[in-house]
Amino acid sequence: MKEAAPPPWAAPGKLDTIGAWLLALLWILPLAYAVWTAFHPAEYSTRFALFAPLTLDNFRRAWEAAPFARYFLNTTLLVTMILGVQLVLATLAAYAFARYTFPGRGIAFALVLVQLMVMPDILLVENYKTMAHLGLVDSLVGIGLPYFASAFAIFLLRQTFLGIPKELDEAARVEGASALQTLWRVYVPLARPVYTAFGLVSVSFHWNNFLWPLIITNSVNARPLTVGLQVFSSVDQGVDWSVITAATLLTAAPLLVGFLLFQRQFVQSFMRAGIK
Amino acid sequence: MAALHAWLLLLPALVLLAAFTHWPAVATFIDSFFSTPRGSRPGVWVGLENYQVMAEDPVFWKAVTNNLWFAGATIPLSIGLALLMALWVNERIPGRAAVRMAYFTPTVLPMIAVANIWLFFYTPQYGLLEQVTGALGLPSHNWLGNPSTALACITVVAVWKEAGFFMIFYLAALQTLNPSLREAAAIEGASRWTFFRRIQWPLLMPTTLFVLVNAIINGFRMVDHVFILTRGGPDNASTLLLYHLYEVGFKFWDTGYASAISVVLVVTLASVALFQFFVLDKRVHYK
Numbered sequence: 177m178k179e180a181a182p183p184p185w186a187a188p189g190k191l192d193t194i195g196a197w198l199l200a201l202l203w204i205l206p207l208a209y210a211v212w213t214a215f216h217p218a219e220y221s222t223r224f225a226l227f228a229p230l231t232l233d234n235f236r237r238a239w240e241a242a243p244f245a246r247y248f249l250n251t252t253l254l255v256t257m258i259l260g261v262q263l264v265l266a267t268l269a270a271y272a273f274a275r276y277t278f279p280g281r282g283i284a285f286a287l288v289l290v291q292l293m294v295m296p297d298i299l300l301v302e303n304y305k306t307m308a309h310l311g312l313v314d315s316l317v318g319i320g321l322p323y324f325a326s327a328f329a330i331f332l333l334r335q336t337f338l339g340i341p342k343e344l345d346e347a348a349r350v351e352g353a354s355a356l357q358t359l360w361r362v363y364v365p366l367a368r369p370v371y372t373a374f375g376l377v378s379v380s381f382h383w384n385n386f387l388w389p390l391i392i393t394n395s396v397n398a399r400p401l402t403v404g405l406q407v408f409s410s411v412d413q414g415v416d417w418s419v420i421t422a423a424t425l426l427t428a429a430p431l432l433v434g435f436l437l438f439q440r441q442f443v444q445s446f447m448r449a450g451i452k
Numbered sequence: 453m454a455a456l457h458a459w460l461l462l463l464p465a466l467v468l469l470a471a472f473t474h475w476p477a478v479a480t481f482i483d484s485f486f487s488t489p490r491g492s493r494p495g496v497w498v499g500l501e502n503y504q505v506m507a508e509d510p511v512f513w514k515a516v517t518n519n520l521w522f523a524g525a526t527i528p529l530s531i532g533l534a535l536l537m538a539l540w541v542n543e544r545i546p547g548r549a550a551v552r553m554a555y556f557t558p559t560v561l562p563m564i565a566v567a568n569i570w571l572f573f574y575t576p577q578y579g580l581l582e583q584v585t586g587a588l589g590l591p592s593h594n595w596l597g598n599p600s601t602a603l604a605c606i607t608v609v610a611v612w613k614e615a616g617f618f619m620i621f622y623l624a625a626l627q628t629l630n631p632s633l634r635e636a637a638a639i640e641g642a643s644r645w646t647f648f649r650r651i652q653w654p655l656l657m658p659t660t661l662f663v664l665v666n667a668i669i670n671g672f673r674m675v676d677h678v679f680i681l682t683r684g685g686p687d688n689a690s691t692l693l694l695y696h697l698y699e700v701g702f703k704f705w706d707t708g709y710a711s712a713i714s715v716v717l718v719v720t721l722a723s724v725a726l727f728q729f730f731v732l733d734k735r736v737h738y739k
Contacts, residue, residue, distance in 0.1 A: 196540035197547070199533075200554035203612065207557060209580065210569045269465040276458035284462060291473045293725035297673065298694070298717050301701045301710045302476030302483070325468035355457060384562035386676045387694070391702055402564045406679060409568050417572050428565045435560045439553060442560065446617070447624045 214422040234422035238408075241419065243396050244426060247404035250316060254400055255382045258320045259375055262329050266374075269325075270333035271359050275345065285334075291327035297388055307392055314398050319389045323382065329374050336367045373445035376438075383431055401427045480714045488708035495708060502712035512713065514688045515696040518603055522692060523671030525607045526614065531663055533615040535656070538622030539648070552623075555616040563613065567680035570609050571596075574681070599689035602682050606690050609677050614670065618663045625659040626652070665728045672720055693717055 213220075214235065220228040238244065272278075273285055296303055303322050304313075312318035340363060348358040364371075386402045393399045399407070405427045409420045425432075435442050484502050486495035506512050541552045558566060573580045574595040582592060595601050629652065637647040675694040678684060684691035684699070691699075697717065701710030 192540055192543060193545045196537075196545050196551050199537065199540075200551040203616065204554040204557060206566065206569045206573065206612070207561070209573075213572075265465040265468070268461040272458040272461035276454055276461075278455035278458040281458070284466065287466065287474065288469060290477075291469055293669075293722050294473055294477055294718055295673070296472050296476075298714060298721065299473070299476035299480060300697070301707050301714060302479045303472055304702075305479075305707075306471065306476070321468070322472040325465040325472070327469070330465060380560050384564070386562070386564045386679070387698065390679075391698070402562050402676075405562075405568070406564055409571075409680070420568055421572070424565045424568045428561045431560050431562070432557075435557065436553075439549075443552075443556060443620055446559070447620050 238423040266329035274337035296322035483711035530614040534618030563676035567677040602690040
């Protein structure tokens with residue numbers, strides 16, 4: 177963007193490098209700051225000293241102050257359940273859209289796409305009523321149910337399945353495989369990168385999701401991490417920032433570690449998956 | 453027979469979609485014409501009364517203006533920064549992988565967690581921002597407690613969170629551009645700015661529109677950080693539409709009125725999406 181170094185364009189100008197780095201530092205600052213605060217005693221949370229003693233005490237106190245183990249379990253069960261069901265349902269539906277011609281296909285597909293615009297998080301009031309009728313308020317299934325059928329997953333897999341040569345399908349059928357066997361043996365393996373992409377996006381979305389879980393849960397039994405963290409940091413903790421940042425990092429840690437380890441896949445899957 | 457198979461394959465997904473998307477959308481619309489049921493007394497038809505309440509609700513209008521302000525600030529800022537980031541990390545700058553990671557990291561963090569961190573930044577007296585302004589000799593300021601800055605604080609967090617996400621799409625698009633365009637421009641002696649304005653920017657247009665639609669939709673769905681940072685306050689200075697909906701529906705349990713607000717949100721989001729389907733898609737597909 178800067179006019180720094182015109183023609184020998186192979187290398188970016190110095191100003192570009194400096195600008196890019198400054199912005200990067202600014203962007204990582206909040207996280208770096210949280211890490212600093214969480215690993216140091218409270219008196220250093222507002223004071224930077226290079227050789228301040230390191231401590232894990234904040235994590236211990238956060239862990240003891242709220243049932244984080246339970247929240248972790250809930251979130252883990254929740255994202256696993258949602259992803260599992262999403263993948264199964266979306267695979268079946270995508271296969272129907274990609275390889276069957278049947279009356280009403282266009283309408284059915286349009287009905288699926290509606291969800292891309294009207295996401296369940298906007299229809300809170302009605303969905304809450306439904307959950308109350310079903311007796312699913314304050315349960316993990318209640319949190320997950322509205323997200324089980326993912327229009328986005330169906331759309332993504334349908335596109336992928338359409339790109340798989342029909343000959344493979346026919347060959348499998350000639351061998352005597354049923355539709356479901358073909359789907360399982362031919363389509364699913366070939367679409368593996370798309371499954372990974374959707375998986376990462378879905379897990380990070382639901383790990384981070386907040387509003388719907390907040391509304392539908394009211395006890396420790398079903399509360400996921402995000403809601404637990406909010407309850408934890410809003411009841412007056414004597415504003416002990418070190419403990420709150422420790423809890424904050426705990427909540428974000430699995431995704432953060434996953435992201436650091438699988439950066440490329442993360443970035444590529446977000447790229448591939450567009451959004452949600 | 454094949455049709456039956458297909459419908460059986462679709463059935464589970466369609467049932468759930470109907471139960472949690474189609475039906476609630478329709479029911480929300482219907483409910484918006486009924487009063488809120490109280491106890492054993494069911495809701496009665498009140499026509500447009502909920503909408504009238506809405507029209508006369510100053511908090512609703514505050515939320516609308518705030519939301520427009522929020523979207524109007526977040527969208528250009530996050531898209532502009534995303535573009536700048538993508539252009540930078542598309543070059544061979546030293547430490548490119550680290551820079552890229554720094555930009556993208558906020559995207560994978562839970563909003564509710566990062567809001568906690570930002571809350572501390574904004575804390576009066578000893579928050580980080582206060583310390584910086586204090587060191588510069590500026591007067592102390594309660595960033596989140598002051599109606600004139602609360603919404604701006606929320607906007608900053610949203611931009612920080614979104615820019616890296618949109619960067620990914622720009623980066624992907626930049627990497628598909630033909631490198632010979634660049635060489636040709638260099639040979640012609642075009643400045644980098646000209647190259648950007650005449651070649652990169654027009655070719656990035658489809659991406660910009662895609663990102664724009666997502667940014668608009670996010671602008672009207674963003675709510676998590678309001679819970680942590682301000683709870684809509686002070687004096688509703690930072691209430692956004694979805695937060696107002698939450699308060700009306702789940703704090704005051706006025707579900708009739710909440711339905712009317714939901715209808716407004718759904719219509720807003722649906723029009724953005726329809727606009728994309730029918731207008732933008734036609735103009736942009738010029739491969």
